[in-house]
Amino acid sequence: MITADRSEPENTWCPSGRPDAPEAVVLGVRSGQGGEVVYLADPVPARDVLPLVPEGVEPTRVLRFASHCVSACLHRRGNDCTLVERVAATPADEDRNVPRCHLRAQCKWWAQVGVDGCRRCPAVATTVVEGDDLGALVADPATTREQLDAWITAGAARPAAAPSR
Numbered sequence: 001m002i003t004a005d006r007s008e009p010e011n012t013w014c015p016s017g018r019p020d021a022p023e024a025v026v027l028g029v030r031s032g033q034g035g036e037v038v039y040l041a042d043p044v045p046a047r048d049v050l051p052l053v054p055e056g057v058e059p060t061r062v063l064r065f066a067s068h069c070v071s072a073c074l075h076r077r078g079n080d081c082t083l084v085e086r087v088a089a090t091p092a093d094e095d096r097n098v099p100r101c102h103l104r105a106q107c108k109w110w111a112q113v114g115v116d117g118c119r120r121c122p123a124v125a126t127t128v129v130e131g132d133d134l135g136a137l138v139a140d141p142a143t144t145r146e147q148l149d150a151w152i153t154a155g156a157a158r159p160a161a162a163p164s165r
Contacts, residue, residue, distance in 0.1 A: 012108040015101075016083065016124055017067030019046045019059050024067040027103060028122075036122040037064045039099050064124070069108040084109040087124060088116040089145055 015027055024046035028037035046065055053059045070076075075083035087109070098118045104110050109117035 011106060012069040012111060013066045013103050013106045014069040014073070014081070014108055015064065015066050015103055015121055017065045017069075019050060019063070019065040019067075021046075021065075021067035024065050027064040027066040027101070030062050030064065030125070035125065037099075037124070039101050039122075041100075041102070043102055060125075066103050066107075081108050081112055084112050084117050085145065087120050088113045089149065090120060092116070092119045094119070 017024055017027075025043035026040060026046055026049050027043070028039040030036070031038045043066070046067075049063065050059055053062065059065075069081065073081075075081055096119050098115055099122055101107070101118070101121070104118070107117075109121065
């Protein structure tokens with residue numbers, strides 16, 4: 001069981017941040033068949049990595065970035081992050097190990113929902129892939145919790161998606 005003081009630090013960070021923010025760092029690399037994030041042991045400034053991404057490849061397709069959580073974000077409602085609320089509402093493997101993450105002490109998601117956000121964080125994609133209906137719903141700031149719950153509940157009636165290649 002993981003416990004922590006989840007009081008929000010003064011400068012919180014978003015684990016699904018913008019790569020072009022001046023303070024942005026690479027949080028991890030999307031890897032493996034499922035495209036989950038493999039976290040870096042230490043942050044790397046995005047400005048050092050972005051020039052290495054091949055032309056024509058969207059950086060958020062292969063990397064996860066963290067940047068400051070800002071009040072102008074589409075996912076903000078007051079002091080709350082609605083994105084992490086939607087992320088935390090999605091099914092998670094409760095036996096999944098919580099990833100090691102250098103961001104946690106300043107993470108908005110950790111401060112707001114704790115371990116529920118951490119368990120789901122590796123599966124979050126900043127760039128939603130075509131055919132990822134759940135990812136598109138979660139990413140859309142207009143999606144309500146009720147819509148998300150209805151989609152998840154109806155999931156048993158949908159055929160399984162073909163594995164991506």
